[in-house]
Amino acid sequence: MGETAKVTIGDQTVELPILKGTAGPDVVDIRKLYAASDAFTYDPGFTSTASCESKITFIDGDAGTLLHRGYPISQLAEQSSFLEVCHLLLHGELPTADEFAKFEHTITYHTMLHEQFDRFFQGFRRDAHPMAIMVGAVGALSAFYHDSTNVDDPSQRMISAHRLIAKMPTIAARAFKYSQGQPFVHPRNDLSYAENFLRMCFSVPAEDWKPNPVLTRAMDRIFILHADHEQNASTSTVRLAGSSGANPFACIAAGIACLWGPAHGGANEEALNMLKEIGSVDRIPEYVQGVKDRRYRLMGFGHRVYKNYDPRATVMQKTCHEVLDEVGHGDDPLLKVAMELERIALSDEYFIERKLYPNVDFYSGITLRALGFPPEMFTVLFAVARTVGWIAQWKEMIEDPAYKIGRPRQLYTGAPPRDYVPVEKR
Secondary structure (H helix, E strand, O other), X not given: OOOEEEEEEOXXXXXXXXXXXXXXXXXXXXXXXXXXXXXXXXXXHHOOOOOOXXXXXXXXXXXXXXXXXXXXXXXXHHHOOHHHHHHHHHHOOOOOHHHHHHHHHHHHOXXXXXXXXXXXXXXXXXXXXXXXXXXXXXXXHHHOOHHHOXXXXXXXXXXXXXXHHHHHHHHHHHHHHHHHOOOOOOOOOOOOHHHHHHHHHHOOOOOOOOOOHHHHHHHHHHHHHOOOOOOOHHHHHHHHHHOOOOOHHHHHHHHHHHXXXXXXXXXXXXXXXXXXXXXXXHHHHHHHHHHHOOOOOOOXXXXXXXXXXXXXXXXXXXXXXXXXXXXXOOOOHHHHHHHHHHHHHHHOHHHHHOOOOEOHHHHHHHHHHHHOOOHHHHHHHHHHHHHHHHHHHHHHHHOOOOOOOOOOOOOOOOOOOOOOOOHHHO
16 A cells, blocks of 8 residues: 555544645545545635546646646647647647648538527627627537437547537637627638637628738637636536536536636636726836735736746737737737736735736736727637637546546534424414
8 A cells, every 4th residue: 555644533543545646746535534434524615625637737836837738838839729739638649740630620620500500699689798698509509419419428529529619619709799790700611720710700791801820820829828727617617517427518508607707717807907997007006005005906916826927928928919019009008007017016025925926817808909809708718718628628527437426515504403393383
């Protein structure tokens, strides 16, 4: 037997195995604790609990590291493409040239939606939030693709994975077009994933649409940076929903619903709103002092996991500058505010001591704004990117022999057992 931990409860001592991963902290295996001691562990938010074993993504928050299947996010964002990262997350390895050509063809030819599907969008009010449309539309996919909802069939699991990765940009673009009162644009098979998405969002029948390589690359990079992020709230939601055997379309819809929360997917919108509130570089000292006095909240800085610099922020900062230079917003006042705020955060002892470094949301909000997306679309774009991570995590869970339906326990502090009293005697 390997290394163990001993837990003493009253006069009883329980010996628990210590598990070691490829990287990261050791894990005390508490699966037998309840049976051996009649005691649970208590961990609100599951911040100290490993809910699963995974080979997909690794984060070292202290070192500022993010790896997908062992590859650093900085290398993938600079040298890879989103579809190549999709293949990596799904299959565990970067594809060969032939494998990639086949994968890209499969995804490209799954981007169309069933013609009847467009009627769903007409059921929403014109001013419906795009995320409300996404939750409903993605859940509705299960009504159209019965041939890929059997989670016990490996080939159906893969078909549903391909369909979700392929159709999510089409649904997202339709949600955007619907909110703008513009006609839907169908995907084209001769365009790349990011190019297709931008065309479906921004082309109009009145004029020709021309792809911009800088903006296309920026969109692709944004997708890569948000593709997966270990066992976060939405991914855990997808896994928990999937643990019951629910079909993958329903599971991804659940993930989108969780992502909608401002504490998760809406952080970049809040960071942009903060920059707007500051307004100009002149107001930064006052705002920073307000943060120190706890009068203002600092959005886009620090991270629940990263206690060092967010590795995605470095790539996003570069992408932000490239996009702003390309679209002619190099003198954007919000960017000036962002850069000065970043400079202060990296040099002020208050921020350094608390490790409040700029995170990916700090830059992505400005970048998406420059690309032409309104704030209500920011979380939708997050969902498009994160779909592959959700699917890869869901697929890994389903294929894990040790998986079982999720059933967290609780610390009950309610009323003790008591007898029912008839209403006339109360």
